[in-house]
Amino acid sequence: MKSHTKHIWIETKKRIEFLNITDEVQKEIDVSGIKEGLCLVNAMHITASVYINDAEHGLVEDYKEWLRKLVPGKPEDYKHNLTGEDNAYAHLMRTVMGREAVCAVTNGKLDFGPWEQIYYAEFDGCRKKRVMIKIIGE
């Protein structure tokens, strides 16, 4: 069994920002030389997500608007913010969008449907954070 591990660093310019990282993940699969296996991609920080969906600008904007409705209220409504933080909303938005994607690797490629793209969703950005890419297989 082979394995390959890569932490990629991301620093978004906006506090909430979504980035398509599909090519970075495929690049690491290429580097690994693994042809058949599984690839884990996860946010290593707890106010960001990795998820798979459409690379469509309108949908990304819909996500942002929808998450604001699912996580309502003011910063002071959340007990987490009593610690001096102001990012309780970001922990909850990340929970809706998920921490990780596990992807099949077949014949050295992400074995995806026609529209699957891997996104990094940042909810408390403007600082350096890491994304895990780990591939195991043969």
Add this chain to the structure above:
Amino acid sequence: MKSHTKHIWIETKKRIEFLNITDEVQKEIDVSGIKEGLCLVNAMHITASVYINDAEHGLVEDYKEWLRKLVPGKPEDYKHNLTGEDNAYAHLMRTVMGREAVCAVTNGKLDFGPWEQIYYAEFDGCRKKRVMIKIIGE
């Protein structure tokens, strides 16, 4: 390390429909000959989900009703639909329900609790779509 990959095709009769696919997944584990490993099951389309929960008709109906409340409004409220699509709701419902399940395979069987069942949840059906089953192990 062994691996086994299967794309199964699903075409639901209704636009929103939930199907129990546990037996299909176990069948592929049998075919693989893998006794110890991990099994990834994911929707390969971005308006459908794979999730694990109860095989209980009332709960399935509750899910459908609840998702309509979590994803409110009219089609024209969503920017994704400005592209000519009408399925923004389906992308968001799939996000709540999740893309994938990763299952332990022990002694050649899905190593599940007493009520765990693997469901495919279609939110924009009446057309052919694929589900990935990928097993790695020994």
Add this chain to the structure above:
Amino acid sequence: MKSHTKHIWIETKKRIEFLNITDEVQKEIDVSGIKEGLCLVNAMHITASVYINDAEHGLVEDYKEWLRKLVPGKPEDYKHNLTGEDNAYAHLMRTVMGREAVCAVTNGKLDFGPWEQIYYAEFDGCRKKRVMIKIIGE
């Protein structure tokens, strides 16, 4: 390829209770002897979750309050409860929080960002339930 499987038993004192199980997971990785691989951690019951987020008491309370808003209404509003159950809410809360976490194992350790902690979230407790820990790798 090596694999290691452990079911841990949990019985919470309250119906809804969140427990940090990170140390139990790392202990099983130690027992496995696996240095490079993937570790699956999942609730084996369908009214409980495994998720990764902050070990911060205020955030845990925020989760409980937020989930009550996302899963509103009375027990009799849910069809699942027509079977004699009263825990439809718990199936839906578990869906929001997720069933599983897949973790990278690097150099024999959970390869985590600085704040990642693995939680078991019980939504219908006061009875014995299992959590799966399965590690594969080398």
